[in-house]
Amino acid sequence: MFKWLAGKKKTEGTKPHSLTIDGLKEQIKSQLNVGEDLTFRTIKHGGNKLVCCYMKSLIDKTALDEFIVAPIQENTHNEWTYESIVQILPIADLSAQNQIDDVVEGLNAGYVYIYVEGQPYGILGNVSKTVERGIEKAETESLVYGPKIAFTESLIGNINILRQNIKDTNLCMEDLTVGTRTKTEAKLIYIKDIADEENVNEFREKISQLEIDHVPGTTVLGQLIENNSWTVFPQLVTTELPDRVSIALMRGKVVVLMDRSPDALYGPTPFFTFFESTEDVYMRWNMGIGLRVLRLLAAFMSVLLTPAYVAVLTYHYEIIPSPLLVSLGQSRANVPFPPVFEALLLEFFIELLREAGARLPTKVGQTMGIVGGIVVGQAAVDAGFTSNILIIIIALSALGSFTTPSYLMSTSIRMIRFPIILLAGFWGGIGIMVAFCFFLIHLLRLDTMGGSYLSPVYPLRWKDLGYSFFRVPTQYLSKRPISNRPIDVQRFSPQKAKKKDVDE
Known part of the structure; x- marks a missing residue:
């Protein structure tokens, strides 16, 4: 007898009943409304009938x-x-099924269901065809040094790349399903003897408890599982670089990969992690320090340079040196707007050009950004809408935000400039300090998967500064960052890593 429970849920007390091939077709068609895409191929031999x-x-x-x-x-x-059909099929992925839910789910995943009339079970065989692109260079995270390959939309392909990077037997991958309707496959990845069990459990519980019909990708998944959804600052990193994910795993972080998503999500990730680049690891330590500090200073300059211009010209012009004050007065002589409106107008133009360049094809977008910036800037000065000095300041602020390796953090930095400019226009330097204190308190209150968002600066952990704020020589990084609460703290023995003379 072929045991089959009709409907979408298995219920106690429902008695199994036999099905003919015609009955099987009717039940599957009642569950899948896909028209001619659903195909039944019947094969007969003697007294046997198979579909x-x-x-x-x-x-x-x-x-x-x-x-x-x-x-x-x-x-x-x-x-x-x-049983005899299973023995002759040269396919590794086979399973016996007799429940309508399992069969329909398998058909939607690209499986073929083989049923011999009168048998208690049918067979699901994987003959799926995956549409995917080949491995290419990373586009949103361009590098000079280090591996250039990027993740693709194939979960199996991404796992293959990751396993080639890390051949540790303790590399664990747990199966997850995201989306109650789409049922997208996902993988929770960590190194068992390094990652903290609390971090792993928090990721696992938050993802498994999601009750949402569809999650488009890892970026949206990160927004759903982060602790504070109202903040402008990202609390989890999304990256398309397998090498960056490998480094994160070796430091004790937890990674999530989703099918049909070309980005990996990992955490916990404090604020300073978003200013790190994998190039810092491949470069010499002193160059890495210079570049990392440059990015932090550039972000700070991007946030405060334009508000400082507005505050000084509106309320504190007495602190400007006399020669520069004369130059500023001459450049603003024909500008009819107050500094705050002038700054907001130009910031809006810059964001408009950036968004237009990003949405256009690559070659056209680059030309649009360069030519548009020159033409609009020169025309705005000639028309008396703005001054030459503000054009320079706005350009420096835009460049400062573009140095941040993380696109999400770069966008956050650009967005918080607008309220700070408004406060600078209302209250001058006091407004800037109010905004600075507000964002500092906000960052102190944030956490990333239970850890401090400003770690290792707050709470201060001197040994972890070499992994985040600075870049020290690799031979001195014998321990993993304790901010991630790793189980295996020791990376290597400092004595064995010391250089030895040739004579020794």
Whole structure:
């Protein structure tokens, strides 16, 4: 007897009943409203009758004919049972199923369902066809040094890349499902003897408890599981670089990969992590320090340079040196607007050019950004809308925000400039200090998966500064950052890592 529970949920007390092939077709059609895409292929031999059910758009037709239909048609000397069919199919991914929910889910995933009439079970075989692009260079995170390959939309391909980078037997990958309707596959990845169990449990529980119909990608998943959804600052890193993910795993972080998403999500990630680049690891330590400090200073300059201009010209012009004050007066002689409106107008123009350049094709977008900036800037000065000095300040602020390796953090820095400019226009230097104190308190209150967002500066951990704020020589980084609460703290023995003379 073929045991089948009709409907979408298994209920106690429902008695199994036999199904013919026609009955099987009716039940599957009642669950899948896909029209002609749902295909039934019936094969007969003697007294045996078999049906192959699949979705034409999801299966590899060559694999179906070669590995399913051909072996079945050649097996004419044995009686067809689900046990004998399993023995002759040259496919590794096979499973016996007799529940409507499991069969429908398998068909939606690109499986073929093989059912011999009168048998207690049918067989789900994987002949899915995956549409994906090949491995390419990273686009949003460009590098000079280090591996250039990026993740793709294939979960299996991304896992392959990651396993080639880390061949540790303690590398764990847990299966997760995201989206109650889409049922997107995801992987929770960590190194068992390094990652803190509390961090792993927090990721696992937050993802498994999500009750949402569809999650488009890891970036949206990060917004759903982070602790504060109202803040402008990202609390988890999304990256397309496998090498950056490998480094994060070795430091005790937890990674999430999703099918059909070309980015990895990992945490916990404090504020200073967003200013790190994998290039810092491959460069010499002193160059790494210079670049990392440059990015932090550039971000600070990007946030405060334009508000400082507005505050000084509106309330504190007495602190400007006399020669520069004369130059400023001459450049603003024909400008009819107050400094705050002038600054907001130019910031709006810069954001407009940046967004237009990002949405246009690559070559056209680059030309649009350069030519548009020159033309609009010169025209604004000639028309008397703004001054030459503000054009320079706005350009420096924009460049400062673009030095941040993380696109999410770069966008956050650009967005917080606008309220600070408004406060500078209302209250001058006091307004800037109010905004600075507000954001500092806000950052102190934030956390990333239970850890401090400003770690290792607050709370202060001197040994972790070499991993975040500064970059020290690798031979002195014998311990993993304790901010991540790793189980295995020791990376290597400092004595064995010391340089030895040739004579020794």
